Amino acid sequence: MTDAYEKLEKSRKRITESIAQNIHLYGLPPSAGRQFGMMFFENRPLTLDDMSAELGMSKTSMSTSIRSLSEAKLVDRVWERGVRKDLYEVKDDWYQIFVDMFTVKWRRAVSLHTAAIRKSLAELKELKKADDITDELLALIETDIEKLLYIREYYDWLDRLIDAFEDQKIFDLVPRLEDEA
Secondary structure: OHHHHHHHHHHHHHHHHHHHHHHHHHHHOOOHHHHHHHHHOOOOOOHHHHHHHOOOOOOHHHHHHHHHHHHHHOEEEEOOOOOOOOEEEEOOOOOHHHHHHHHHHHHHHHHHHEEEEEEHHHHHHHOOOOOOHHHHHHHHHHHHHHHHHHHHHHHHHHHHHHHHHHHOOOHHOOOOOOHHO
């Protein structure tokens, strides 16, 4: 192996380890990050056997990671004529990868929170009508309602932000560098 090739490999390993250390942001373990990083530098789709041989990990481990990477929308299964085994490649649009990850996770969070807020607001409004309510309890209920209305406004804003990501309007506010050229 030449010195230049060794430097190339060192550079790739540095990036792959950086991906492995940050892949937790996508809810994935470092091993999936190493797999993703290795795949990123390949210029062709890979089989699980290819990945297993390259990383020295079991095919079962590769299969589990590739499923997680696929569910996170970081890789795609592709078809190639004459190849019977499943082939996978890294998605090439990292902006879209982030948009997909952000919108899926935050849309779920917004949905859960708004459902809880809606239910709690309804319960608190009913509680205000109770006959045995004290002034002290009424004050606490009113304060809680104000707080819930405030966080409902936040989740309404967050929902609009998610919409801006999904319909690509976020790139009007924060353009891709390639869009600015």
